[in-house]
Amino acid sequence: MEWIAVLLLFFVLCTLLNLVLPQPPPSRWRRRMHRSADRLTGRLRHRAAPEPDPFDTLRLQTRLGHLAGKIRRVESTPRVYAKAHRLMALEAAYDDLLDEACRMAGVSTEAHLKRGEEKRWQEEQELASRGWSW
Known part of the structure; x- marks a missing residue:
């Protein structure tokens, strides 16, 4: 009441x-x-993602090229101390940079693929088709 x-x-x-x-x-x-x-x-409100800075893209391409050169040098040298360990570390860093480059370029990566040669090759091909070089 x-x-x-x-x-x-x-x-x-x-x-x-x-x-x-x-x-x-x-x-x-x-x-x-x-x-x-x-x-x-x-x-x-949802804000659109800003365009990536071209200097960040260039810096990332430079880092990818530097790591690719190190991987080639370690693979080609016959006697390197802890060669397998160095290759694993360099390839992991290279894969991380490739993932970052794919995010920056807007490449949709396939989640079902584990890290390895196949995924690395596909990401490199997608980036190359978008004009990336390193």
């Missing part, structure tokens, strides 16, 4: 307030509320 009285009191107060303030709020309040709403929607 009390909630009916509270609800009735609420409606009476809203009616009295409407009679006292028949005009809309001043324009400065509307502008302020509009700016607040714009800021809020700006935060919630």
Whole structure:
């Protein structure tokens, strides 16, 4: 029963307030509320990813070329201390850079492929078809 009285009191107060303030709020309040709403929607709105910086692309291509040269040098040298360990580390770094380059170039990588020669070859071909060279 009390909630009916509270609800009735609420409606009476809203009616009295409407009679006292028949005009809309001043324009400065509307502008302020509009700016607040714009800021809020700006935060919630999905922003498009910015274009990659060409210097970042060039830096990444340079790093890929440097690592590819190191891999070739370790593979071609017959006697290198911890050759297998070095090759594994260099190839892992090269694969990471290839993944980063694919993200930057917008190449969709196939998730079902494990790291290895096949995935590396496909990523290199996709990047080369988009004009990447290293």
